[in-house]
Amino acid sequence: MLFQEGPAQTTGYMIFGYIIIFGTMAVYLFSLFNRWRNLVKDEEVLREFEEE
Amino acid sequence: MPTKPTALKVLDWASILLLAAATYMVFFFAPMERIMGNVQRVFYFHVATGWVGFLSFFVAVIAGIAFLRSRDLKWDTVGLAAVELGLMFSFINIVTGSIWARPIWNTWWTWDPRLVTATVMELIYFAYLMLRQGIENPVRRARFGAVYAILGFVSVPISYFSIRIWRTIHPVVIGSGDPEALGSFDMTGDMRLTFFFSLFAFTVIFVDLFWNRIRLGQYFEKINQLKMKAMV
Numbered sequence: 001m002l003f004q005e006g007p008a009q010t011t012g013y014m015i016f017g018y019i020i021i022f023g024t025m026a027v028y029l030f031s032l033f034n035r036w037r038n039l040v041k042d043e044e045v046l047r048e049f050e051e052e
Numbered sequence: 053m054p055t056k057p058t059a060l061k062v063l064d065w066a067s068i069l070l071l072a073a074a075t076y077m078v079f080f081f082a083p084m085e086r087i088m089g090n091v092q093r094v095f096y097f098h099v100a101t102g103w104v105g106f107l108s109f110f111v112a113v114i115a116g117i118a119f120l121r122s123r124d125l126k127w128d129t130v131g132l133a134a135v136e137l138g139l140m141f142s143f144i145n146i147v148t149g150s151i152w153a154r155p156i157w158n159t160w161w162t163w164d165p166r167l168v169t170a171t172v173m174e175l176i177y178f179a180y181l182m183l184r185q186g187i188e189n190p191v192r193r194a195r196f197g198a199v200y201a202i203l204g205f206v207s208v209p210i211s212y213f214s215i216r217i218w219r220t221i222h223p224v225v226i227g228s229g230d231p232e233a234l235g236s237f238d239m240t241g242d243m244r245l246t247f248f249f250s251l252f253a254f255t256v257i258f259v260d261l262f263w264n265r266i267r268l269g270q271y272f273e274k275i276n277q278l279k280m281k282a283m284v
Contacts, residue, residue, distance in 0.1 A: 007084055010091035010155045017094035017151045021101070021144050028140050032264060039271050040053050046278045 054271060060263055067260040070253035074100075074246075082246040085237055092237065094152050096246055099225060100254035102145040102170075106208050107258060108138030109177065113205045116198035128194035129269035131201055135180050137261055141254075142174050157221065165214040166222040173207035180204060 078096050085092035115131035118124075149167070150160050161167065180200050187193040215222045223237070225247075239247060 007086055007089035008091075008155060010089040013151050013155050014090040014093050017091070017098075017148045020147050020151065021094075021097050024140060024144050024147075028261075032261075032268060036268055036271070039268075039275050042275050043053065043278065046275070046282055049282055 054267065054274075056267075060260070060267075063256070063260045063263065067253075067257045070256050074250045074253040077246040077249055082243050083240060085243075088156055088237065091152055091155055094148050095225075096250040097254070098145055098148040098152065099247065100250040101141040101148070103251055104254045104258040105138050105142035105145055106212060107255070108134045108141060108262075109173075109201075109205055109208050111262070112138065112201040116201040119194055119198040123191070125190060125194055125273070126270075128190075128197060129273065130266055131194075131197060132184070133262055133265035133269055135177050135201060136265060137258060139174065139177050139181075141258070142170065142177070146170055146174060162221070164222055165218040165220050166211065169207065169211040169214045173204075173211045176204045176207050 074096070078093050082093065082096070084090060112131045112134035115127045115134060119127035119131065146167075149170075153162070154160050180197065183200055184193055184197055187196055214220065215224050
């Protein structure tokens with residue numbers, strides 16, 4: 001990079017980095033949502049079981 | 053199903069708006085770094101996720117100490133939530149660092165003190181989850197988890213100070229670093245503003261996710277109690 005004239009062409013790496021950042025957070029959010037939904041289903045089954 | 057508190061709903065929206073604003077600043081407000089080019093923009097969220105990763109593990113220590121003092125299992129839920137978030141944010145920090153390193157250091161990975169200590173820290177806390185999986189008794193699991201979270205925290209200051217006390221090629225953002233560091237740069241005013249705004253945004257996002265994760269843990273405990281009651 002010592003003799004380069006303009007900024008290095010690194011846009012692809014930036015895009016890759018932000019895909020990782022937003023992708024990881026999206027997966028985590030989905031995991032939270034999914035675990036919550038499963039607990040709601042469990043609660044419904046348990047309530048039905050209790051009523052019987 | 054527990055209803056979501058209004059304050060948490062407000063915090064959810066604030067987090068989304070702050071993330072959107074920080075993203076806008078990274079791409080449209082902060083100038084392009086004149087040598088590294090666009091990959092330098094990864095730095096803003098790379099440091100911010102590293103910061104909240106450290107913060108999460110510190111919160112896990114507080115929760116661990118609180119559990120050992122009170123023996124109240126609610127602190128175990130808090131500690132687990134903190135470690136889980138710390139792992140997620142530290143993972144982003146390590147992977148984005150590697151992506152930045154590829155064009156700047158010409159390698160995805162090098163055995164540099166910061167990279168090694170950060171990865172060891174991540175593995176230590178990953179082992180925390182594995183340790184918990186292996187213990188059935190909740191009180192015993194919480195006790196082991198608390199002690200492990202406190203002892204594991206030793207890896208956090210080692211990782212933080214690694215670039216300040218050992219010879220390294222990793223740049224130091226705040227304070228002076230090794231002159232052999234590759235990829236150092238001086239921040240302009242707009243870069244500094246984007247940097248601190250990203251730190252603030254991710255701190256708020258951490259608080260929001262942490263609160264949501266604690267609620268999930270509490271709900272999980274409630275369902276477990278219902279299951280135990282149904283089995284009797």
